[in-house]
Structure formats: C-alpha cells, structure tokens
Amino acid sequence: MVQISEVKDSNTRDSRTAAHTHIKGLGLDERGVAKAVEAGFVGQTEAREGAGVIVDLIKAKKMSGKAILLAGGPATGKTAIALAISQELGPKVPFVPIVGSELYSVEVKKTEALMENFRRSIGLRIKETKEVYEGEVTELTPEESENPLGGYGKTISHVIVGLKSAKGTKTLRLDPTIYESIQKEKVTIGDVMYIEANTGSVKRVGRSDAYATEFDLEAEEYVPLPKGDVHKKKEIVQDLTLHDLDVANARPQGGQDVLSMMGQLLKPKKTEITEKLRQEVNKVVQKYIDQGVAELVPGVLFIDEVHMLDIEIFTYLNRALEATIAPIVVLASNRGMTTVKGTEDIRAPHGIPPDLIDRLLIIRTLPYSVDEIRVIIEKRAKVEGLPVSPEALDKLAQEGSKTSLRYALQLLSPSGILSKTMGHASIQVSDIDEAESLFLDAKRSTKVLESTTGYL
Ligand SMILES: Nc1ncnc2c1ncn2[C@@H]1O[C@H](COP(=O)(O)OP(=O)(O)OP(=O)(O)O)[C@@H](O)[C@H]1O
Ligand SMILES: [Mg+2]
Numbered sequence: 001m002v003q004i005s006e007v008k009d010s011n012t013r014d015s016r017t018a019a020h021t022h023i024k025g026l027g028l029d030e031r032g033v034a035k036a037v038e039a040g041f042v043g044q045t046e047a048r049e050g051a052g053v054i055v056d057l058i059k060a061k062k063m064s065g066k067a068i069l070l071a072g073g074p075a076t077g078k079t080a081i082a083l084a085i086s087q088e089l090g091p092k093v094p095f096v097p098i099v100g101s102e103l104y105s106v107e108v109k110k111t112e113a114l115m116e117n118f119r120r121s122i123g124l125r126i127k128e129t130k131e132v133y134e135g136e137v138t139e140l141t142p143e144e145s146e147n148p149l150g151g152y153g154k155t156i157s158h159v160i161v162g163l164k165s166a167k168g169t170k171t172l173r174l175d176p177t178i179y180e181s182i183q184k185e186k187v188t189i190g191d192v193m194y195i196e197a198n199t200g201s202v203k204r205v206g207r208s209d210a211y212a213t214e215f216d217l218e219a220e221e222y223v224p225l226p227k228g229d230v231h232k233k234k235e236i237v238q239d240l241t242l243h244d245l246d247v248a249n250a251r252p253q254g255g256q257d258v259l260s261m262m263g264q265l266l267k268p269k270k271t272e273i274t275e276k277l278r279q280e281v282n283k284v285v286q287k288y289i290d291q292g293v294a295e296l297v298p299g300v301l302f303i304d305e306v307h308m309l310d311i312e313i314f315t316y317l318n319r320a321l322e323a324t325i326a327p328i329v330v331l332a333s334n335r336g337m338t339t340v341k342g343t344e345d346i347r348a349p350h351g352i353p354p355d356l357i358d359r360l361l362i363i364r365t366l367p368y369s370v371d372e373i374r375v376i377i378e379k380r381a382k383v384e385g386l387p388v389s390p391e392a393l394d395k396l397a398q399e400g401s402k403t404s405l406r407y408a409l410q411l412l413s414p415s416g417i418l419s420k421t422m423g424h425a426s427i428q429v430s431d432i433d434e435a436e437s438l439f440l441d442a443k444r445s446t447k448v449l450e451s452t453t454g455y456l
Contacts, residue, residue: 019409022383026084028052040379041084043372044077050363051081055088058328061298065326069306069357071333071350072365075406078332081365082302085330094241094299094327096121100308111316118320119243119278121327123297124285132234133172134194134226135163136208137187142179161195163230170230178202192223194234203236239297242325245281246273282325298327306331307351310342314353321359331360373400373408380409386416387426395429403441411435 027038032052034045041048047070057063070078086095096117103113139162144154159179161172178195181202187193192205206223250273288294303309309317320326331352338351348354368376374397381388388396392415400408411432419431440448 020080020083022379023080023084023087025087026052026055026081032056037375039084041077041080042375042379043368044081044365047072047077047081047363047365048084051085052088054328054330054361054363055085058089058093058298058300063298063328065298065321065323065328067321067329067331067356067360069331069333069350069352069360069362070365071362073367074334075404075409076334076365076367078334078365079304081363082304082330082332085300086302089300092123092125092239093297094121094123095302096299096327097302097304100303100305103309103313110310110313114313114316115278115320116243116246116273117301118327119246120241121299121301122242122325123299124240124242124245124288125295125297126238126240126288126293127295128236128238128293129233130236131197132194132232132236133163133170133197133230134192134205134232134234135165135170135230136192136210136225137189138162138164138169139171140182140187140189142176163193165226165228165230167227167229175200192226194226196236197231241299242278242281242285245285246278249281250274250277285325296325298325300330301327302330302332304332306333307335307338308341309351311340311346311353312342314340314356318356318359368401368405370397370401373397373405376405377408377412381412381427384412384416386412388412389426389428392427392429392432395432399432399436403443407441411439414439 022040025039025041026048027035027041028048029035032049034041034048034052036043036045054063054068070081072078082097086097089095098117103110105113108116139160141160142156143158143160145157146154156176156179159174159176159182161174161182163170163172172195174195178200181200182193185193185202185204187202187204190208190211192208193202194205195202205226206221209222209224212222285294285296289296317329321329331350333350333352335350337347337349340346340348340351340353346353349357352360374393377396377400378388378393381393396408396411399411412427415427415431415435418434419427422428422431424431
C-alpha cells in the first residue's frame with residue numbers, strides 16, 4: 001500500500017549560485033514584452049520573451065514532456081534566464097536545477113540519477129479534507145511528571161494548548177509527541193496553527209495579525225484569526241513530488257524498537273527505488289488524480305552544460321520525455337558543433353544527438369553590447385555594495401566586451417578590495433588596472449601559456 005504521510009517538505013529551493021542574486025524574474029510586462037531593464041535583467045529581450053512564453057505554457061499545463069534549449073555563447077545569460085523562469089513559476093511548481101556532469105557518480109547509475117531528477121521535477125498537489133483543530137495559540141504549557149521509569153529528571157506527560165478562533169476557544173490536552181512537532185514547527189504563543197485530529201501532525205500557518213504591530217526584523221507572514229470553530233473540517237493542500245513518494249515508499253517504515261532504529265541509522269536507503277516501485281507509485285497517483293484528490297503539477301528540470309551528457313543518457317532522456325508523466329526539460333549549452341560524448345564520430349550541434357535536437361524548442365542568447373554590459377555591471381556592483389566611478393564603469397564595460405562579461409563581473413570584487421586598501425571612496429580606473437594585472441582573463445592566460453612552453 002502506498003502511503004502519503006511522513007513525507008518531508010520538498011519546497012526548499014535555494015539558488016545554486018550567488019552570481020545571479022540580482023536576477024528577480026524575466027522582467028516582462030503583462031503582454032509578455034521584455035522591458036529593456038527590469039527585474040535585474042538587461043537586454044537579451046528576445047530570449048527573455050521566449051522564456052516568458054514557455055512560462056505561460058507551463059502554467060497552462062500545456063508543456064509537459066517538451067524540451068527547450070538555451071543556446072548561446074559563454075556568459076550570455078543562459079543560466080540566469082533559467083533561474084528567472086523558476087522565479088516566474090513561483091515556489092509551488094517544482095524547479096530542479098542540475099549540471100550535466102552531476103549525473104556521473106560511482107554510486108548511482110547515470111540513468112538512475114537522471115530518472116530521480118525527473119521525478120523530483122514532477123509535483124503532485126493533494127487536496128484532502130481533514131478534521132483539524134485550528135486557531136491562534138493562546139497557551140502552550142508542557143506538563144511535567146516524574147519519570148515513570150525511575151531515575152532523576154522529569155518527562156513531559158502532556159502539553160496544554162489553548163487555541164482561539166473567530167467563533168470560540170478550546171483548550172486541548174495533547175500527547176508529548178505532538179509537543180515535539182510543535183517545537184519543530186517553532187510555534188509560539190500568538191501564532192496560528194492547526195493540528196490534524198487523526199494523525200496529530202502540526203502545521204504552523206503564520207503569525208496572527210493581532211500581533212502585526214510588533215517590531216519584527218524578520219519577514220513574517222501574518223494571517224487573520226481562523227474563521228469558524230476551533231474544531232472543524234478543513235481542506236488541506238499538500239505539495240510533494242513523485243520522488244518524495246518514491247522515497248517514502250522505498251524506505252521501510254521503521255518501528256520504534258532498537259534494532260530497526262539501528263537499521264535505519266546504518267542504511268538509510270534499505271530498499272532501492274526500482275522501476276517497479278515507481279510504476280506502483282504512478283498507479284496510485286493516477287488513481288488519486290482520477291478521484292480528483294490529487295492534481296499533477298509538471299515542473300521544470302533544468303540541465304545546464306548539456307554537452308556533458310553522453311549518448312546513453314540522451315537516449316534515455318528521449319524515451320523519458322515520451323512518458324505520460326514528464327516534466328518540462330530545459331537544457332543549456334554554450335558549445336557549437338561538438339562530438340557527442342560517448343561516441344567516436346557523431347558530431348552534432350551542442351553535442352546533442354540529432355533525434356533529440358529535432359524535438360527541441362531553441363532559444364538563442366546573443367552577445368551583449370558595451371552599453372548593456374555597462375548596465376549589467378552597474379547592477380551587479382549595486383548588489384555587491386561596491387561604489388564604482390563612472391570612468392571605471394566605462395573601463396569595465398570595455399573590458400567586458402573585449403574579453404567576456406563574466407571576466408568583467410569577476411574583476412568587480414577584487415577591484416573593490418584594492419580600492420578599499422587604497423582608501424578610495426569608489427572603485428577607480430587605477431584599481432581595475434591593478435586587478436587586471438593580478439588576474440588574467442582566459443585569452444591572456446592562453447597567450448602566456450603559449451609563450452612559455454617549457455614549464456607548466
Ligand atoms: N541580461 C542580463 N542581465 C543581467 N545580468 C546578466 C544578464 N546576462 C547575464 N547576466 C549575469 O552575468 C553572469 C553570467 O551569466 P550566466 O552565468 O547566465 O551565463 P551563461 O550563458 O550561463 O554562461 P555559460 O555558458 O558560461 O554557462 C551572471 O552573473 C548573470 O547573472
Ligand atoms: Mg551557465
């Protein structure tokens with residue numbers, strides 16, 4: 001029997017690199033037209049608009065099982081656009097970013113690793129009507145008693161929780177295990193939470209807005225006092241991914257005795273996730289969907305540096321895209337004609353075999369003009385908190401168009417440090433010269449190597 005309880009939250013998404021912190025979205029207007037400078041993005045308008053269309057298609061659920069390729073030179077914003085897509089989709093749609101080379105590991109078969117990421121990028125929204133106790137916490141008192149097993153120390157025998165809703169209040173006397181979950185959710189007095197009557201699982205909804213005037217440094221979500229009675233039926237929406245279900249069902253639901261607890265410690269993945277198990281999970285999922293309890297949310301699997309994949313993975317990918325349940329796959333590559341990895345002589349654009357290329361929608365990213373580079377550097381400097389003089393900005397922009405945007409961006413932080421040690425109020429041209437003399441760009445570095453055959 002497939003169970004859906006005991007699944008951890010899969011919505012922790014942190015961005016892979018801090019290099020893109022200035023990117024906040026695609027920066028399109030309501031007609032989907034890219035504004036020249038918006039949401040941290042500068043230029044690259046066609047690619048952004050193309051990405052916007054794809055976001056719309058994904059939101060309308062018309063896109064599953066399709067693949068998109070972001071193609072363009074180094075540092076033209078491919079990775080940035082992919083991240084912007086994820087920001088546009090919001091936190092409820094799974095977005096799984098990986099780099100091609102991540103699929104190779106000694107422990108896990110590469111196609112297996114790909115399949116796992118596939119399943120991570122397919123969400124399932126489950127709606128259930130449950131009996132809950134919901135309200136603003138007015139009291140939270142653990143009751144202690146002597147440890148029944150003797151010895152010193154006390155144990156918590158009960159916890160008294162007071163809940164207030166718009167229609168009334170209730171005081172509950174709960175099991176200590178529930179107290180643990182309350183602590184895990186970091187519930188304090190003045191928060192709104194609910195407790196499921198059957199399972200005892202606890203969920204913090206937010207801070208009651210009666211407390212909204214308090215000084216609060218951290219961003220806090222304020223919620224109104226729950227309507228109706230404290231004890232009621234409530235529709236609960238849970239977002240998880242197919243991979244969460246696979247894991248929950250592969251792992252033995254361990255008991256509380258010492259032996260099985262040790263077993264869990266040593267072998268966290270006792271049962272492997274097999275194709276058979278996945279099929280079984282799929283069957284149950286399909287049943288839930290038919291019953292209207294669950295809804296499929298195809299998300300995005302982003303594979304950066306796709307030329308790192310080999311022919312075997314490509315073949316597998318092709319087939320996986322054809323499955324009834326598939327995410328949208330976004331690929332990115334900065335390569336031109338390259339030999340497909342794992343073959344001797346198949347040369348193909350971006351190192352992608354022709355049969356996959358055929359089914360791709362391709363978005364092209366173009367090199368930036370000096371002016372665009374200047375604006376991007378300016379934005380980036382602001383994010384990093386580095387003041388730059390206008391002449392120095394011009395210089396960096398020139399440098400960027402001569403070498404690459406990334407090199408110019410990378411010069412920013414060392415120049416900042418050098419300018420500080422020189423006591424400059426902002427980064428000057430001389431600081432950049434200094435940084436450039438310390439750090440080579442790729443072209444100069446190659447030149448040095450060419451002229452110094454002998455060592456290295
Ligand atoms: N149009 C843009 N507006 C603002 N910032 C940008 C833009 N394009 C790129 N950047 C920034 O420039 C840097 C390089 O871009 P990014 O990493 O997206 O390039 P890429 O196309 O993925 O390159 P590569 O092929 O080398 O992986 C990043 O810090 C990115 O945030
Ligand atoms: Mg990239």
